[in-house]
Amino acid sequence: MCEIFAKQPQENYQFITRSIRIDGHATSVKLESSFWLILEEIASAQEMTVPKFISTVYQEALEHNGEVNNFASLLRCACLTYARQPQETMAQALSELH
Template sequence: MCHLFAHQPQRDYESQTRSLRMGGHSTSIRLEMSFWDTLEEIAAKEGMSLAKFLTTLHDEVLDHHGEVKNFASLLRCSCLIYRAKSAVVVPEFRGSTAAIMDAAE
């Protein structure tokens, strides 16, 4: 089991801080590269720049909840939801996560 997690590329879990403007304020967000990659993919699918997508998401959360607590964690959870909904289960690999990861490499 640890092979599944231990052999992932180090780049995926390296952190990167990016600066952007949201709601007229400059801010910085620190996330692991795999999350930045996923957010860029989501933004592209929505036809937006990453900054526009993050601003739109922030504004929608603000409208819905009245505040935005821990935006970086919200982004990580959003990526997990997106990846879970995008996952394709390949029947011949059912029950074998190692086979799925080997197939993805």
């Protein structure tokens, strides 16, 4: 039963750290490579670069919550939300952009 999960290539869950700018400040984000692929897909669907998308998510979370305690976890959860319902999630995201 778990072979589909356990026997996936190690590259899928290898950590990748990327340097990005959020609100003019340089920072780094460390996520598994599979999450970076999903973020690239989401950003592309919104006609954004990954750094721009990440910065937008950060700003929106900051406005909504007043602080962002665990940003890497927020990004992982954003990827899971997208993976569960990609069409509905993107339709809502695009409508909020316009």
